[in-house]
Amino acid sequence: MTVGIKDVARAAGVSVATVSRVLGNGPVSEALRKRVEEAVRATGYRPNLSARRLRSQHSQTIGLVVSDIRNPFFTAVGRAVEEEAYRAGMRVILCNSDENPEREQLYLGLMQEERITGLIFAPTRATLERIDGLGLDFPVVLIDRSGPPGLHDSVVLDNAQAAAALVEHLFVRGYRRIGGLFGNTSTTGIERHEGYRGALAARGLPANARFIPPNADAAEEAVMRWLAGPERPDAIMASNSLFLMGVIKAMRRLGLSTPGDLAVAGFDNEPWTELVGPGLTVVEQPVDEIGRAAVSLLFERVETPQRPVRKVVLPGRCVLRGSTAVAAVASAV
Amino acid sequence: MTVGIKDVARAAGVSVATVSRVLGNGPVSEALRKRVEEAVRATGYRPNLSARRLRSQHSQTIGLVVSDIRNPFFTAVGRAVEEEAYRAGMRVILCNSDENPEREQLYLGLMQEERITGLIFAPTRATLERIDGLGLDFPVVLIDRSGPPGLHDSVVLDNAQAAAALVEHLFVRGYRRIGGLFGNTSTTGIERHEGYRGALAARGLPANARFIPPNADAAEEAVMRWLAGPERPDAIMASNSLFLMGVIKAMRRLGLSTPGDLAVAGFDNEPWTELVGPGLTVVEQPVDEIGRAAVSLLFERVETPQRPVRKVVLPGRCVLRGSTAVAAVASAV
DNA sequence: CAGGCTTCTGAAAACGTTTTCACTGAAAAC
DNA sequence: GTTTTCAGTGAAAACGTTTTCAGAAGCCTG
Missing domain, CATH: 1.10.260.40 (lambda repressor-like DNA-binding domains)
Structure with a gap:
């Protein structure tokens, strides 16, 4: 047959x-x-690839586990990874953990069973903490989230610097009560919070941060309460695009507009951020470069297992739009 | 070891x-x-999955080839497919053709080599036309795009009906010069165009359609020229979310707002459509249901190869928002 | 208690490749 | 003219499983 x-x-x-x-x-x-x-x-x-892989002991496959496939950041990185891997004759198997440590565990197991050559991984904080004890028998390159330099190569945005730049930008534009919205499942949130806090401190301003679960509804709820409460900010920095969406939704429910009632800045230059209100100021991540760097880090590690651990930190790019225009009107009120 | x-x-x-x-x-x-x-x-x-698959002759894997991974419609369907497949103990391998028939060919070959159990496939028009002659030795379920009933099961939106509903809605709201923007690589575009044309004819209105490549830039350019030309519409229906984005971008460049200067309606209820201007009217596709239906169609086909071909047609849901509000102001001008 | 069922178990074949090994014949080196 | 090298080739082993087959032990039936 x-x-x-x-x-x-x-x-x-x-x-x-x-x-x-x-x-x-x-x-x-x-x-x-x-x-x-x-x-x-x-x-x-x-x-027959199964037979070929079995006999040759090369799966010619790398794994990619992301925490949220609906986040355009990850689909973009995924595309870059696939492109680059394909060029080297490698397949990519993509899994989506949905920020769920159990699913992560499941997929890591699957990767073992597929005998992948190596893994590119955006872990939840829970998994990141015990990743060294997991006994994975393939090299891992962390992306997006990494924490203190450990056993694994990684490629991340310079989160602290990027957050600080946004805060500084808001300060220069005249905002003084700058709130920050951070995710509580990733190290990204922590690092961005650090940059945020540092930049505020440098300007002698108080921090005003919220840590929430990584979804738009949580952000919307938080902002609703925030704007009604005593600590009402005049600007909000959202640590990812879901939160940014939540902020906008809350403002619409309250009938507020940006930047007049509230300045808004966030992360990830998704196509729609340009289209909302006067346009939203965001930090753009170099997604292609992140994907490419992750793949080459992985290949180098495979070739030279003893190579010292490397951490690639890439700068973000501020895209300034109307949502952080000068606070003149707001201050006048 | x-x-x-x-x-x-x-x-x-x-x-x-x-x-x-x-x-x-x-x-x-x-x-x-x-x-x-x-x-x-x-x-x-x-x-060792390779060994297991080789010996047992079951890959326990289904393929999913989509035409644009950055389109949230496909990521959403992909999630549903994976969820459902996983429940049956199957893995999913996801490939992204980027609307490129050559890449499609490549991936179809890969699927053969992986000896997948079956394929869920959103083909380009070029590939769809000769899919019967491709000699694929696994069952295929078409999604999103299918054309006239052929050899393969399929699950699609009722595109004609959905497009007609949008047109009718625009008519009722007072719009009379309704333009349509359709993709030139998929059958989806064709079907939606048919519904569009039919609904206009039923109301005795002239059709005014453009067929363009499936990206936002093409849409933006088309709209720029359109709005400057003699056939300027007072409403535009965009056949997918990329085009919708292009429409909005063009309007921003021209300093126009919706619905006052131009009513806008489109397809796919993506999160951001709610946040732009007064909110964009769209047809929402039942993505979860599409994914689930595709998987069960595939499994049934695997179990009963002789079963007659089935085509599942699912209705869309109109989400009415401000971008198609009554044309009073526009008409008054 | 003999015979026939079950039920469980292990030895060995099989899956479709790649890789090792030994061999051939021809070319190169002496 | 003999030996050495070498490139090309095929037979057979190996990869890590599942599956087939046959045997052993236990149970029931008459």
């Missing part, structure tokens, strides 16, 4: 070894190579 | 066959089962 390497060999009048060598660019005379290639075409042969 | 089933067998003092049976819930006495499970735990054994 399905045609195997044997059938090709028979059709070409050679041994299976020769067919295999043709397929793998091994040493074969030009004449036989022609014959075999012709036979491959004639039979419509397709190699 | 890596622990195999043999090591487990030795540790448990049984044969490899018994270990295999324990793993596969075969008939094994309670006593041995205990011993083996203990040995599995002790050794940290992880089955």
Whole structure:
């Protein structure tokens, strides 16, 4: 029924070894190579990857586990990773943990069973903390989230610097009561909070931060209460695009507009941020570069297991838009 | 080095066959089962999926090829597919063709080599046209795009009906020069165009359609020219969310607002559509249901290859927002 | 108690490749 | 002209499982 390497060999009048060598660019005379290639075409042969992987002990596959597939940041990184991996003849298997440590565990197990060459991983905080004790027998490159330099290579945004830049920008534009909204499941939130706090301190301003679960509803609720309460900010920095969305939704419910009633700044330059109100000021992450860097870090690690651990920190780019315009009107009120 | 089933067998003092049976819930006495499970735990054994797949001839894997991974519609469907497949103990391998027929071809080949159980596929028009001659040796369920009933099961939105509903809604709200923006790579565009044209005809209005490549820039350019030209519409229906984005971008460049200067309606209820201007009127697709239906169609086909071809057509849901408010102001001008 | 069922178990074959090994014939080196 | 090298080739082992087959032990039936 399905045609195997044997059938090709028979059709070409050679041994299976020769067919295999043709397929793998091994040493074969030009004449036989022609014959075999012709036979491959004639039979419509397709190699069986399971068999190939089993015998060769190379899965030619890297894993990519992200924490939220609906987050365009991760789909963008995923595309870059796939592109780059493909160029090196590697497949990518993509899994989505949905910020759920149990699912993460499940998928890490799956990766083991697939015998992947290596993993690119955006872990939840829970998993990151015990990642060294997990006994993974493949190299791991952390992306987006990493924490203090540990056993694994990583490539991350310079979160503290980026958050600080946003805060400083808000300060310069005249805002003084700058709130911050941070995720409580990732180290990203922590680092951005640090940059936020530092920048405020440098300007002698008080911090006013909230740590919430990573979804838009939580952000919306938090902002609703915040704006009604005594600590009402005149600007909010949202640590990711879901929160940014939550902020905008809350403002719409309250009938507020930006920047007049509240300045808004956030992370991730998604296409829609340009289209909301006067446009939203955001930090753009170099997604392609992150994906490419992760793949090459991984390959280098595979080739040279003893290489010292490296952490690639990439700068963000501030995209200034109307949501952080000068606070003149707001101050006048 | 890596622990195999043999090591487990030795540790448990049984044969490899018994270990295999324990793993596969075969008939094994309670006593041995205990011993083996203990040995599995002790050794940290992880089955080798390549070997398992090779021997058992079941890949336990379904493929999912989508045309644009950055389109939230596909990521949402993908999540539903994965969820449902996982429940049945199947893995999903996801590939992104980027609307490129060559990449599609490439990935279809890969799917063959992975010996997938079946494929869920959102094809480009080019591939759809010759899909029957491709000699794929696994069942295929088409999603999002399908065309006339052919050899394959499919699950699609009722595109014509949905487009017609939008047009009718615009008509009722007072719009008369209703433009339509359709993709030129998918059958979706064609079907939506048909619904659009039909609804206009029923109301005795002229059609005014543009077919463009499936990206936001093309839409933006088209709209820029359109609004400057002689056939300027007072409402635009965008056949997908990328186009919707392009429409909004063009309007911002021209300093126009919705619905006053131009009413806007589109497809796919993405989170941001709620946040732009007065909110954008869209047709929401039942993404979860689409994913689930595709998976169960596929499983049924696998179980009963002779079953007659089925086409599941799901209704969309109109989400009315401010971008299609009554045209009073516009007409008054 | 003999015979026939079950139920459990292990040895060995099989899955479709790649890789090792040994061999051939021809070319190169002496 | 003999030996050495070498490139090309095929037979067979190996990869880590599942599955088949046959045997052993226990149970029921008559």
